[in-house]
């Protein structure tokens with residue numbers, strides 16, 4: 667009964683957030699002056715979880731996920747070291763704690779201009795705390811849906827590929843998807859440089875994206891679900907053709923991630939594999955043509 671009450675409350679908050687602030691714009695974006703013409707993507711080593719920071723040449727910032735609650739302070743520290751006090755766009759790919767829990771600390775410590783979220787109904791204390799903070803701080807909250815574009819900077823295009831806009835009866839309606847399969851998938855392009863962020867979406871989603879013809883080629887692919895073999899089917903990888911594959915994963919995690927099958931597929935297709943459990947925080951930069959791994 668208590669669980670049902672919380673779920674109803676969560677649904678209410680999500681609905682309210684979308685209704686009240688969903689249409690708000692970006693009225694207070696501060697442009698940091700950077701003497702750089704590079705797009706920088708930082709895969710923060712948060713142990714078992716995801717946290718990805720994107721910084722445009724003009725200094726706009728997007729943070730996709732924040733790792734577990736215990737990683738929140740590290741994410742805030744990394745942002746601080748980069749002189750970032752403001753997140754222009756925060757994305758919570760899906761409500762699992764290894765993706766959104768660390769965002770709570772970021773919401774407490776930094777100014778956040780807008781949140782894009784799966785808006786997947788889900789009952790947990792962590793998701794409740796995250797949604798309550800967004801609501802209390804009156805931060806514009808958007809349910810990210812396929813076909814949407816997220817505006818961050820004129821030089822960068824960010825397209826939402828998943829989850830789809832659907833009616834309640836549709837088999838791919840957000841309430842029918844598993845939590846992992848509700849993951850927000852983002853395709854980012856900067857000049858000729860491309861990047862695909864897949865959250866924890868699994869093969870069912872890959873199949874549906876292939877069926878719809880909406881799998882792009884991407885030079886950099888954030889491997890879904892920490893390298894689990896329940897994602898990254900050969901059919902999907904063969905369409906994306908990643909030159910660089912990033913695996914965000916904790917050392918000695920109890921799930922055995924990344925799975926051998928995933929590594930084998932990526933090695934077989936000649937992708938360069940970079941892993942946060944081996945390489946720590948990974949920084950990639952693009953000049954609009956090629957990606958460089960920063961030492």
Ligand SMILES: [Zn+2]
Nearest residue numbers: 715764866891
């Ligand atoms: Zn995860």
